[in-house]
Amino acid sequence: MRAGTKILTPAEILGFVVLALLIFAVFPIALDIFRLNLVGKYLTYAFVAIGLVLCWGAGGILSLGQGVFFGLGGYCMAMFLKLEASTPEATAIQSTPGIPDFMDWNQLTALPIWWEPFNSFAFTLFAVVAVPTAFAFLIGLAMFKRRVGGVYFAIITQAFAAILTILIIGRQGYTGGVNGITDLRTLLGWDIRTDDAKYVLYFVNGVLLFVCLFAAMAIKKSKLGRLLIALRDQEDRVRFSGYDVANFKIFVFCVGAAMAAVGGAMFTLQVGFMSPSFVGIVPSIEMVIFCAVGGRHSILGAVYGALLVNWAKTTFSEAFPELWLFAMGALFISVVLLFPNGLAGLYATYVAPNVDTLINRLRPNSRAGTPKDIVAQGSPAE
Amino acid sequence: MTKNTRNGPSGLNASRRQVLLGGAALTASLFAPNGLLAADYPTDQVNTTGLAVTDDTVTIGILHSVTGTMAISETGSVQAEKLAISQINDMGGVLGRKIDFIQEDGASDWPTFAEKAKKLLVNDKVASVMGCWTSASRKAVLPVFEQYNGFLYYPTFYEGLEQSPNVIYTGQEATQQIIAGIDWVVQNHGAEKFYLLGSDYIWPRTSNKIARKHIDKLGLKVVGEEYYPLGHTQFNSVINKIKLRKPDVIYAIVVGGSNVAFYKQLKAAGIDMTAEDPMLLTISVTEDEIRGIGGENIVGAYAAMKYFQSLDNKNNVEFVAAFKEMWGEDMVIGDVTQAAYLGPWLWKAACEKAGSFDVDKIREASPGIELHTAPEGYVRIHENHHLWSKTRIGRARLDGQYDVVYETAELMEPDPFPEGYQ
Numbered sequence: 001m002r003a004g005t006k007i008l009t010p011a012e013i014l015g016f017v018v019l020a021l022l023i024f025a026v027f028p029i030a031l032d033i034f035r036l037n038l039v040g041k042y043l044t045y046a047f048v049a050i051g052l053v054l055c056w057g058a059g060g061i062l063s064l065g066q067g068v069f070f071g072l073g074g075y076c077m078a079m080f081l082k083l084e085a086s087t088p089e090a091t092a093i094q095s096t097p098g099i100p101d102f103m104d105w106n107q108l109t110a111l112p113i114w115w116e117p118f119n120s121f122a123f124t125l126f127a128v129v130a131v132p133t134a135f136a137f138l139i140g141l142a143m144f145k146r147r148v149g150g151v152y153f154a155i156i157t158q159a160f161a162a163i164l165t166i167l168i169i170g171r172q173g174y175t176g177g178v179n180g181i182t183d184l185r186t187l188l189g190w191d192i193r194t195d196d197a198k199y200v201l202y203f204v205n206g207v208l209l210f211v212c213l214f215a216a217m218a219i220k221k222s223k224l225g226r227l228l229i230a231l232r233d234q235e236d237r238v239r240f241s242g243y244d245v246a247n248f249k250i251f252v253f254c255v256g257a258a259m260a261a262v263g264g265a266m267f268t269l270q271v272g273f274m275s276p277s278f279v280g281i282v283p284s285i286e287m288v289i290f291c292a293v294g295g296r297h298s299i300l301g302a303v304y305g306a307l308l309v310n311w312a313k314t315t316f317s318e319a320f321p322e323l324w325l326f327a328m329g330a331l332f333i334s335v336v337l338l339f340p341n342g343l344a345g346l347y348a349t350y351v352a353p354n355v356d357t358l359i360n361r362l363r364p365n366s367r368a369g370t371p372k373d374i375v376a377q378g379s380p381a382e
Numbered sequence: 383m384t385k386n387t388r389n390g391p392s393g394l395n396a397s398r399r400q401v402l403l404g405g406a407a408l409t410a411s412l413f414a415p416n417g418l419l420a421a422d423y424p425t426d427q428v429n430t431t432g433l434a435v436t437d438d439t440v441t442i443g444i445l446h447s448v449t450g451t452m453a454i455s456e457t458g459s460v461q462a463e464k465l466a467i468s469q470i471n472d473m474g475g476v477l478g479r480k481i482d483f484i485q486e487d488g489a490s491d492w493p494t495f496a497e498k499a500k501k502l503l504v505n506d507k508v509a510s511v512m513g514c515w516t517s518a519s520r521k522a523v524l525p526v527f528e529q530y531n532g533f534l535y536y537p538t539f540y541e542g543l544e545q546s547p548n549v550i551y552t553g554q555e556a557t558q559q560i561i562a563g564i565d566w567v568v569q570n571h572g573a574e575k576f577y578l579l580g581s582d583y584i585w586p587r588t589s590n591k592i593a594r595k596h597i598d599k600l601g602l603k604v605v606g607e608e609y610y611p612l613g614h615t616q617f618n619s620v621i622n623k624i625k626l627r628k629p630d631v632i633y634a635i636v637v638g639g640s641n642v643a644f645y646k647q648l649k650a651a652g653i654d655m656t657a658e659d660p661m662l663l664t665i666s667v668t669e670d671e672i673r674g675i676g677g678e679n680i681v682g683a684y685a686a687m688k689y690f691q692s693l694d695n696k697n698n699v700e701f702v703a704a705f706k707e708m709w710g711e712d713m714v715i716g717d718v719t720q721a722a723y724l725g726p727w728l729w730k731a732a733c734e735k736a737g738s739f740d741v742d743k744i745r746e747a748s749p750g751i752e753l754h755t756a757p758e759g760y761v762r763i764h765e766n767h768h769l770w771s772k773t774r775i776g777r778a779r780l781d782g783q784y785d786v787v788y789e790t791a792e793l794m795e796p797d798p799f800p801e802g803y804q
Contacts, residue, residue: 034504183521271497317486318486322448
């Protein structure tokens with residue numbers, strides 16, 4: 001049985017293939033570059049949602065502060081790009097040429113020392129993942145070692161989101177304040193604003209997303225994944241069995257943070273700026289909604305959730321600029337009322353049995369991936 | 383119809399029904415002096431860059447927040463822009479073409495602004511965009527406008543330090559609002575001590591920086607300077623400090639919902655602005671904000687703006703009447719709403735001067751464009767893409783309007799990069 005769970009079932013393989021086809025073939029062919037760039041943006045939220053599936057769906061750790069990690073990753077990337085855009089020639093109009101424009105507006109006359117390392121692209125790539133992960137590690141260490149969990153943990157993560165937003169807005173000379181870090185142009189001399197660059201970034205984003213998807217799948221399928229579900233459902237029993245529960249929680253929380261950070265960095269590259277409006281409480285809760293709509297127990301569902309919610313947001317707001325929020329509200333309410341397990345629940349109930357029948361018909365010997373398995377994995381326990 | 387032609391040049395009394403009937407456009411194009419015929423401006427000549435221009439329409443974008451926290455401020459701008467568009471259409475449109483508009487919602491969210499700006503420029507190919515309100519939203523869309531060579535009319539008074547070839551700033555930059563205001567309180571009220579406070583972002587900070595430099599230059603004193611996060615509602619501590627340090631002037635640049643708390647708490651703490659002890663001068667409270675604050679909480683405060691709804695001139699009387707006719711009797715019009723109203727008119731004038739909708743030609747034509755029909759009075763576009771405009775001081779009344787107590791004799795020159803104030 002244990003060996004069986006480590007290998008992807010045919011239904012899961014099919015799920016990955018369909019998603020890969022969608023992201024790498026259907027969208028690029030069917031959509032113009034403007035829409036494709038938007039899809040790329042939506043997919044950066046999918047990174048966060050996948051992380052949340054691990055933390056919340058599997059581990060039962062509801063974080064309402066994922067925006068913090070998304071934002072930190074995005075800010076690290078934005079700092080590098082901003083420094084590259086702030087050449088002395090491009091900023092000749094400033095009192096102090098050569099520093100980012102917002103620093104000049106705030107009477108800074110020299111680059112703050114902690115900005116210096118972001119001149120290096122290698123350091124930036126490292127920092128994009130390391131800074132948010134280290135931060136998550138510290139939060140996790142402080143919380144989980146003290147056995148803070150459940151609602152209290154959610155509230156504390158929310159507080160972190162609020163604190164970081166206030167910090168960024170308050171220290172605007174160093175961070176760009178409420179405006180964020182804007183007007184990013186090139187990456188190592190390569191103009192990221194052209195259509196060609198947008199295509200390249202979209203595919204890079206897609207590949208990274210699949211790396212995260214496979215990593216998440218590997219964690220879920222491993223013994224660690226089993227332990228996460230166990231401690232979600234009966235934390236004390238896992239502890240009495242001799243496991244140090246906190247370490248597992250810290251680990252999965254850090255993984256979620258790292259994934260969110262990669263999403264944030266890709267967001268900055270594709271959208272061209274970063275602002276505190278991705279860090280605060282509201283975006284963090286929105287990210288949980290992506291995960292909930294997709295189905296918090298399903299890794300692939302998270303991607304579809306992020307796509308669906310953001311696509312709906314764009315479409316509704318273009319069609320009804322003054323009423324679209326009501327449509328979004330209706331979407332969330334109906335998802336929660338009608339499909340409490342999100343899109344993935346819908347899939348498991350209505351589509352998966354047919355898919356399995358089909359697969360079983362094609363491969364009469366295979367018994368894997370029956371609906372019973374999915375239900376067993378997905379039972380919530382709050 | 384008669385009514386429409388009589389008011390042709392300004393078109394300010396055109397009723398909404400006439401706009402809807404559509405026939406008005408034809409009549410106006412025959413009688414109104416500005417009515418140009420599309421036939422004289424073949425589409426392939428006035429539009430060489432593939433904008434959304436047909437033989438009888440031209441499409442522009444409106445990009446403001448109509449949802450979220452900024453909706454309360456930006457709705458007025460949307461209404462003013464729609465009014466201007468319908469009036470222009472009544473007069474025969476621009477280069478003989480009726481203006482269509484596509485409205486997008488920025489949702490008080492800067493990235494959404496960037497997304498929608500790109501949609502308007504790339505997908506819809508709009509000829510120009512009326513939009514944005516906060517500096518943050520403008521900063522977010524600026525790279526988009528510069529990359530795709532769009533043209534934005536930005537209505538809000540703001541901090542300056544910017545001059546984009548792709549933006550016309552129809553509001554005041556900071557020096558136009560601040561310097562004349564401070565000079566006035568010094569000369570007329572003998573103010574010597576100032577307490578500066580504001581919401582914590584770039585506009586209040588830059589404005590207060592200019593205010594502080596100017597106060598220093600006059601040899602006067604700043605006794606306190608403080609900032610509070612957007613949405614802050616506890617001003618008791620600063621009010622206590624104000625009472626302690628006894629400034630002559632509270633110079634307040636609080637924005638958004640915080641205003642309600644700030645003025646209510648000032649009043650509750652016994653600071654009587656009608657008695658001018660201390661007096662309060664703000665550059666962030668227009669008639670729109672007073673609706674939220676409540677006239678009784680702010681009566682007696684002074685505001686330095688370029689426009690007040692109560693301004694007594696023919697243009698403004700007609701503008702206010704047309705605005706109320708279109709959007710309802712209980713509407714109020716603040717400084718930014720009026721500046722937003724100028725956008726479509728300035729764009730129309732630029733198109734006609736250039737004889738083209740091409741953005742490059744409009745940019746070239748824009749400096750020097752004059753508008754004699756502006757509700758605030760005469761305005762002119764400066765080389766630096768900002769407007770020459772007057773600074774006015776108004777005093778808040780109980781009914782939420784301002785009495786204009788002072789206006790500069792001359793137009794103030796816009797100076798987005800003020801020497802000696804940075």
